[in-house]
Amino acid sequence: xxxxxxxxxxxxxxxxxxxxxxxxxxxxxxxxxxxxxxxxxxxxxxxxxxxxxxxxxxxxxxxxxxxxxxxxxxxxxxxxxxxxxxxxxxxxxxxxxxxxxxxxxxxxxxxxxxxxxxxxxxxxxxxxxxxxxxxxxxxxxxxxxxxxxxxxxxxxxxxxxxxxxxxxxxxxxxxxxxxxxxxxxxxxxxxxxxxxxxxxxxxxxxxxxxxxxxxxxxxxxxxxxxxxxxxxxxxxxxxxxxxxxxxxxxxxxxxxxxxxxxxxxxxxxxxxxxxxxxxxxxxxxxxxxxxxxxxxxxxxxxxxxxxxxxxxxxxxxxxxxxxxxxxxxxxxxxxxxxxxxxxxxxxxxxxxxxxxxxxxxxxxxxxxxxxxxxxxxxxxxxxxxxxxxxxxxxxxxxxxxxxxxxxxxxxxxxxxxxxxxxxxxxxxxxxxxxxxxxxxxxxxxxxxxxxxxxxxxxxxxxxxxxxxxxxxxxxxxxxxxxxxxxxxxxxxxxxxxxxxxxxxxxxxxxxxxxxxxxxxxxxxxxxxxxxxxxxxxxxxxxxxxxxxxxxxxxxxxxxxxxxxxxxxxxxxxxxxxxxxxxxxxxxxxxxxxxxxxxxxxxxxxxxxxxxxxxxxxxxxxxxxxxxxxxxxxxxxxxxxxxxxxxxxxxxxxxxxxxxxxxxxxxxxxxxxxxxxxxxxxxxxxxxxxxxxxxxxxxxxxxxxxxxxxxxxxxxxxxxxxxxxxxxxxx
Amino acid sequence: xxxxxxxxxxxxxxxxxxxxxxxxxxxxxxxxxxxxxxxxxxxxxxxxxxxxxxxxxxxxxxxxxxxxxxxxxxxxxxxxxxxxxxxxxxxxxxxxxxxxxxxxxxxxxxxxxxxxxxxxxxxxxxxxxxxxxxxxxxxxxxxxxxxxx
Ligand code: FES
Ligand code: FES
Numbered sequence: 001x002x003x004x005x006x007x008x009x010x011x012x013x014x015x016x017x018x019x020x021x022x023x024x025x026x027x028x029x030x031x032x033x034x035x036x037x038x039x040x041x042x043x044x045x046x047x048x049x050x051x052x053x054x055x056x057x058x059x060x061x062x063x064x065x066x067x068x069x070x071x072x073x074x075x076x077x078x079x080x081x082x083x084x085x086x087x088x089x090x091x092x093x094x095x096x097x098x099x100x101x102x103x104x105x106x107x108x109x110x111x112x113x114x115x116x117x118x119x120x121x122x123x124x125x126x127x128x129x130x131x132x133x134x135x136x137x138x139x140x141x142x143x144x145x146x147x148x149x150x151x152x153x154x155x156x157x158x159x160x161x162x163x164x165x166x167x168x169x170x171x172x173x174x175x176x177x178x179x180x181x182x183x184x185x186x187x188x189x190x191x192x193x194x195x196x197x198x199x200x201x202x203x204x205x206x207x208x209x210x211x212x213x214x215x216x217x218x219x220x221x222x223x224x225x226x227x228x229x230x231x232x233x234x235x236x237x238x239x240x241x242x243x244x245x246x247x248x249x250x251x252x253x254x255x256x257x258x259x260x261x262x263x264x265x266x267x268x269x270x271x272x273x274x275x276x277x278x279x280x281x282x283x284x285x286x287x288x289x290x291x292x293x294x295x296x297x298x299x300x301x302x303x304x305x306x307x308x309x310x311x312x313x314x315x316x317x318x319x320x321x322x323x324x325x326x327x328x329x330x331x332x333x334x335x336x337x338x339x340x341x342x343x344x345x346x347x348x349x350x351x352x353x354x355x356x357x358x359x360x361x362x363x364x365x366x367x368x369x370x371x372x373x374x375x376x377x378x379x380x381x382x383x384x385x386x387x388x389x390x391x392x393x394x395x396x397x398x399x400x401x402x403x404x405x406x407x408x409x410x411x412x413x414x415x416x417x418x419x420x421x422x423x424x425x426x427x428x429x430x431x432x433x434x435x436x437x438x439x440x441x442x443x444x445x446x447x448x449x450x451x452x453x454x455x456x457x458x459x460x461x462x463x464x465x466x467x468x469x470x471x472x473x474x475x476x477x478x479x480x481x482x483x484x485x486x487x488x489x490x491x492x493x494x495x496x497x498x499x500x501x502x503x504x505x506x507x508x509x510x511x512x513x514x515x516x517x518x519x520x521x522x523x524x525x526x527x528x529x530x531x532x533x534x535x536x537x538x539x540x541x542x543x544x545x546x547x548x549x550x551x552x553x554x555x556x557x558x559x560x561x562x563x564x565x566x567x568x569x570x571x572x573x574x575x576x577x578x579x580x581x582x583x584x585x586x587x588x589x590x591x592x593x594x595x596x597x598x599x600x601x602x603x604x605x606x607x608x609x610x611x612x613x614x615x616x617x618x619x620x621x622x623x624x625x626x627x628x629x630x631x632x633x634x635x636x637x638x639x640x641x642x643x644x645x646x647x648x649x650x651x652x653x654x655x656x657x658x659x660x661x662x663x664x665x666x667x668x669x670x671x672x673x674x675x676x677x678x679x680x681x682x683x684x685x686x687x688x689x690x691x692x693x694x695x696x697x698x699x700x701x702x703x704x705x706x707x708x709x710x711x712x713x714x715x716x717x718x719x720x721x722x723x724x725x726x727x728x729x730x
Numbered sequence: 731x732x733x734x735x736x737x738x739x740x741x742x743x744x745x746x747x748x749x750x751x752x753x754x755x756x757x758x759x760x761x762x763x764x765x766x767x768x769x770x771x772x773x774x775x776x777x778x779x780x781x782x783x784x785x786x787x788x789x790x791x792x793x794x795x796x797x798x799x800x801x802x803x804x805x806x807x808x809x810x811x812x813x814x815x816x817x818x819x820x821x822x823x824x825x826x827x828x829x830x831x832x833x834x835x836x837x838x839x840x841x842x843x844x845x846x847x848x849x850x851x852x853x854x855x856x857x858x859x860x861x862x863x864x865x866x867x868x869x870x871x872x873x874x875x876x877x878x879x
Contacts, residue, residue, distance in 0.1 A: 067826030067863050230823060237828030238816040238835060240764020240804035247763035255758070280747065300754035373768055373776065373829040373862040422766070422829030423862050454769045633823055637868070641826055644864025667773040667860060676854040678866035 020051045020161060020202040048157035049078055051165075055185055055199025057082065057089045059154070064093070064394060065233050066421040066428075067641075068696045069634035072231040074154050076630055080224040081158030081217060084198065085185035091232055093418060159214035161205070168204035169196055219628055219689050226687065228633035233420070245392035245419045246377045250447040253379065254283055256440050257302035258452060259311065260291040260460040263660035264520055266316030268292045270309050279305040284444050288436055295444055299451055318519065318660040326519050326657060327364060330468035330489040334362075339487060339512035342500045346508030348474075351483035355474030359547050363471065363536045364721040367655040368464035368525060369662075369670060374422020375457050378437035381447035382407045387414045387438060388447075392421035394428040402431035406438035425645070426524035430462050458670050459662040462523025463655055465491045467532040471540050474508075479548025480558065483508040486536065491518030496597070499529030502537050503566060503595055504559035520657065526645055527697035530596040534701030535650075535708075535722065538592035542709045543718060552709060553579050553591050565688055566593060569602045569623045576684055577604035577621035586610075587618070590710030592702035598693030599626040603643065603702040605679070607710035613730035617647060617679040617707055625686040626693040635695045636683040642699020643681055648673045650704035654723050733797050737762065738806025748794025752786075753777045755793045756803060764804040764832045768860065775859030778833035779803045785840035787833075804832035807839060815839045818872040826863035834859045838873060847877045 050058045059075040071091050079089045162182055169187040170177040173194055181188050188195040198205075219225075236242040261268040267290055270276070276285060276294065281301035286293045292311065296302035352358060379390040380403065387407040393399040396416045404411040421428055437450040452460075469488035473481045484506045490513030500511050525531060545555035553574045560566045570593050574580075579589060586608045593602040606619040622639050629635040652671045656663040664670040708719040715729055733744045737760060744759055756762045756779070768776030770789045777789040780802040807813045811820065815835050818824075825831045834857070841848060841856050848856070853873055861869070 067828060230820070233828070234820055234823060234825055235811055237825035237831050238819045239808070239811050240762075240832050242828050243763070244766075244829060246767065249761065249763075298750075298754060298758045300750050300758070371862060373766075373774075373827060373860070375767065421827060423827045425862075451767070454771070637823065637826060637865075640867045641864035644866060645862070666771050667769050668771065672774075672860045672862065673864070673866075674860055675857050675866050675869065678864070678870075681867045 020049075020164065020206040048153060049082070049161050051161065051198050051202040051205070053199050053202060055085075055088060055197045057084045057185070057198070059089060059091045061091050061093055064392065064396070064418050064421055064424075066394070066424045067233070068638055069231050069631055071233055072229060073630045073634060075232075076224050076229060078154040078158035080222050081155045081214075082162045082198075083182045083184070083223070084158075086224055086229065088185060155216050156214055159216050160211050163211045163214050164205040164208040165198055165201050167208040168201045171208075172196070172201070172204060222628075225628060225630050226632065229631055231631075231634065242420050244374055244422045245379070245390060246374055246422070246449075246451060248379045248390040248417075248419060248449065250379060250381055250388075250390070250449075253381075253447040253449055254295050254297060254444065255299040255302045256286075256293045256295045256437075256448050256450040257299065257306045258288070258291050258293040258436065258450060258456060259306055259309075260456060261313045261316070262459065262662075263313055263316045264318050264321075266290070266313050266319075266660075269312045269314055271312065272308075272310045276305050276309050279308060281305075286440055286443050288439060291436070293436070293440060293450070295440065295448060299449070303453065316660065321519060321657055321660045323366070323657045326466065327468060330466065330516055331362065331364070331470075333514050333516045334468050334470050334487045334489050336487070336514045339514040340490075341510070341512045342497070343502075343509045343511040345510075346483075348483040348485050348508040348510040351508040352472065352474045352485075355476070355482060357475035357479070357547065358472060359475065359540075359543055360470070360472045361540055361543055361718075361720055362469065363539065364468040365466060365532045365535055366653065366722060367466045367520060367522075367657075368649055368653045369458045369461040369655055369664070370423075370425045370427035370464075370525060371454075371458060371667075371670065371672070372421070372423030372425055372427050375454055376427070376433045376452040377450060378433045379447065379449040380434075380437040380441040382438060382442040385409070385413060388417065389414065389434060389438065390417045390419060391434060391437075392419045392424075392428060393431075393434070394421065394424045394426075395431075398429070399431050399434045402434045403438045406435045407442055425526045426528070427461060430523055432462075454666045458655075458664050458666060460521075461655075462521045464525030464531060465518055465522045467491075467536075469536055471536065473506075473540070473544055475544065475548060479544075479550055479555075481506045481544055483510075485510040486540075487512055487514060488533075488536070489514055489516040491516050492522055495524070495528045496530075499533045499596070502541075503563070503593070504541065504556070505562055506559070520662075526642070527596055527700040530594060530697070530701040531646070531649070531704075534592065534594040534596075535704045538594065538702065538705035539708060539718070539720065542590075542705070542712065546712070551580075556591070556593060565625055565690065566595065566600055568688075569593060569600045569625050569686060572684055572686060573602035573604050573621055573623040576623065576682065577606070577619075579604060584608075586714060588710045588713035590706045590708065590713065592705040592709065594698070594701040596694075596698045596701055597696075598691060599624055599695060599698040600693075601639070601698045601702055603699075603706045605703065605706040605710050607707055607714065609711060609714045609729050611730060613728055615651065615707070615711065615724055615729065617651075617677070619680045619682070620647075620703065620706070621682045621684075622699065622702075623684045623686060624695065624698065625688045625690070626695050626698070627690040628687055628692050629685045629695075630692070632685055635685055638695040639683045639699035640681045642697065643703050644673055644678060646700035646703035647677075647679070647707070650707055650722055650724055651677070652723050652725050654726065731794070733793050735793070735796065735799065735801055737801045738803060744793075746793065748797075749792045752779070752781075752788035752791045752793050752796055752801070756788065756801075762803050762805055766829055766832055768830065768833070773860070774830070774833075775837055775857075776830050776833040778836040778859070780836060780840055783840070783843065785837045802836075804836060807836065813839065814876055815842065815872070818876050822868045822872040822875065824865050824868040824872055826865055830859060830861040830863070831865075834861060834865075834869060838869070842873075842876060848873065
């Protein structure tokens with residue numbers, strides 16, 4: 001870490017011609033708000049906001065843009081505290097360095113400016129990493145950006161800058177700061193009829209003491225937060241000018257196409273190398289860990305040469321593995337008495353023994369690929385003393401670390417040039433493709449752009465884990481549950497920790513995970529553990545309602561009597577969806593609710609099933625309570641998108657394993673919802689004023705159970721394993 | 731062999747294999763990166779451009795098959811985001827990650843050229859592009875707005 005000073009100075013390096021640059025600097029175990037000291041050569045100011053003499057505000061955003069709108073929402077949060085004129089605000093993306101890392105922010109702001117013994121610090125760092133890092137990686141926008149970076153860093157920086165601007169004006173005019181008002185980037189002293197713009201005051205403001213704990217607005221004082229603002233990134237996305245990782249051009253760059261050995265854990269051996277080498281444009285063939293790559297002067301040439309290669313898959317111990325085996329093994333494992341408990345409340349065994357209304361069910365969900373629209377790619381240039389990487393990545397720091405290892409150099413010599421992401425959904429958090437590109441560049445001695453084909457993307461993902469479980473419940477005379485048990489398989493990625501829990505008030509609970517080996521590589525997938533557990537929990541509670549003979553909405557309502565936020569979300573969803581109102585024959589509604597990433601979402605799906613068994617989802621009504629919706633239109637968009645993502649999975653999503661390989665290859669056999677199947681979606685926002693919740697992920701979990709619960713109403717068939725398309729509903 | 735293409739009003743003569751898909755010619759030979767690679771098997775529409783005014787998926791379209799054709803890519807659709815589809819797309823805030831949107835916009839622009847008032851069924855049948863971010867609701871809203879205009 002560099003040397004820092006509490007005294008404020010103009011950041012002449014960053015701001016030619018004066019102005020105010022304000023950010024946070026991190027010393028080991030401490031976090032403070034600083035401005036830069038130009039005398040300290042190594043001062044590393046992590047700048048969050050700059051105010052230039054021509055009255056422009058530039059906000060640095062540490063999160064990548066995947067379309068979730070964080071690069072607009074975060075500046076809004078800062079600008080609101082600053083009382084800036086929104087039309088003068090722009091953003092730049094932060095470089096990938098530790099000082100912009102989420103965990104530092106979370107740590108700093110949770111602890112304040114205090115020193116800690118190292119031992120505690122490490123522990124805390126880990127839990128905060130889980131808090132900010134793990135959640136953050138899944139969706140660098142909705143689920144972490146606004147909650148942590150926004151609420152903590154952005155708002156504080158805006159409030160601190162405003163405080164300093166007021167101080168500067170007070171000093172200039174010889175009046176008290178409390179007699180001043182600030183609005184729309186102008187400070188006014190009404191009594192003397194004087195005013196000055198932020199730009200005019202910025203250089204003087206930079207000389208003021210930095211407030212360590214600036215006063216933040218209360219929600220009723222927000223002027224920008226809560227209003228729908230057009231996203232900064234959208235214009236570049238309608239004319240082709242937005243630059244994604246795959247669009248990067250580096251002088252002297254070559255292209256690489258890659259094939260991974262299909263059986264997990266195996267290797268490839270090629271036999272006709274000389275023929276492939278002679279193909280037009282081919283420059284090199286490189287063997288990688290479990291894969292082979294062809295390097296050429298054009299991607300297509302690399303790709304056809306690769307396709308020409310006669311490859312033999314050797315080694316690995318999973319050649320005969322199938323989905324059926326995996327599922328059997330999981331179902332068996334979930335029967336185990338052992339496991340680690342998420343909830344062990346009361347005495348479920350006694351409650352089950354006492355009840356004569358027992359409901360039992362076993363559920364299962366498959367592996368899923370992410371299939372982000374932009375196939376995985378990474379461009380790397382390794383020279384003797386430095387490594388440059390151009391990539392769209394959800395975790396640029398992780399990418400930097402992986403690149404450093406692959407390049408055989410210090411992370412300080414690695415620069416990550418983060419580009420827009422053509423979708424991430426969790427797949428752009430692992431670093432496998434970064435390692436490959438860096439390895440290729442190092443080996444070939446030229447900048448390399450590596451692009452995975454869609455087939456590689458589908459067949460060599462880090463999959464959403466398959467999970468199987470066994471559930472049981474005991475009902476009392478009124479049909480309400482007295483006991484709830486759930487034993488499920490946990491192959492890792494069981495995050496967030498609360499995802500298996502039931503949200504309902506049930507006196508006796510036994511919820512536990514039994515460790516299993518996943519058999520295939522797994523990773524975080526939009527909303528992580530909530531995707532599986534919401535399907536299990538919200539289907540099973542529906543089964544209980546049916547057994548009790550109570551309307552599924554009313555049944556949930558009763559169980560949420562002590563949870564007013566949940567109850568309100570559920571009520572509004574039911575009301576907006578016209579719950580209980582008559583529908584055409586063959587149509588029904590299903591409902592589900594899930595709290596995830598700090599937001600509560602309920603969805604009502606209106607579904608029909610044709611005589612042939614074809615399922616149509618006509619309409620989805622969604623309600624979200626995310627505390628405060630920063631940019632409401634972006635919240636609506638994220639819920640719409642989360643529903644489509646979850647609906648694709650519910651209807652069709654299935655990664656099957658046969659002969660140790662993934663069966664699906666590309667969109668024709670791993671189909672997606674398109675306009676044809678996309679329901680009308682209506683999203684309602686409840687601003688409860690509670691802590692700000694994520695929005696990128698919470699739309700996804702409730703849709704699968706909402707749809708299958710509706711299908712049950714129509715057909716009497718309870719879908720206990722996904723996807724829906726695997727069931728004959730005719 | 732030498733292939734002649736007119737792309738966004740500019741003529742090019744290229745010495746390339748005639749079976750190279752137009753997508754890679756546009757992206758890697760001509761540096762027009764707005765047209766995207768999504769699947770490579772004509773299943774997603776990310777690579778859609780206009781060939782002599784008609785929407786075509788270019789990832790499986792050999793450049794030899796369009797020798798001499800007039801091609802418009804997203805870069806040539808409208809200067810300063812001024813094409814009606816682009817305006818509606820901004821107004822309705824359609825894109826999320828945006829990666830599918832070049833293809834989506836090109837497909838919709840071609841549909842509206844041919845059928846200025848598409849029904850919902852027309853739209854569903856013609857625009858089979860995949861958007862993994864799930865922007866369909868807004869695509870519909872934007873097209874509705876355009877067809878009422
Ligand atoms: S890339 Fe051409 S249709 Fe998908
Ligand atoms: S906007 Fe991301 S795939 Fe369509």
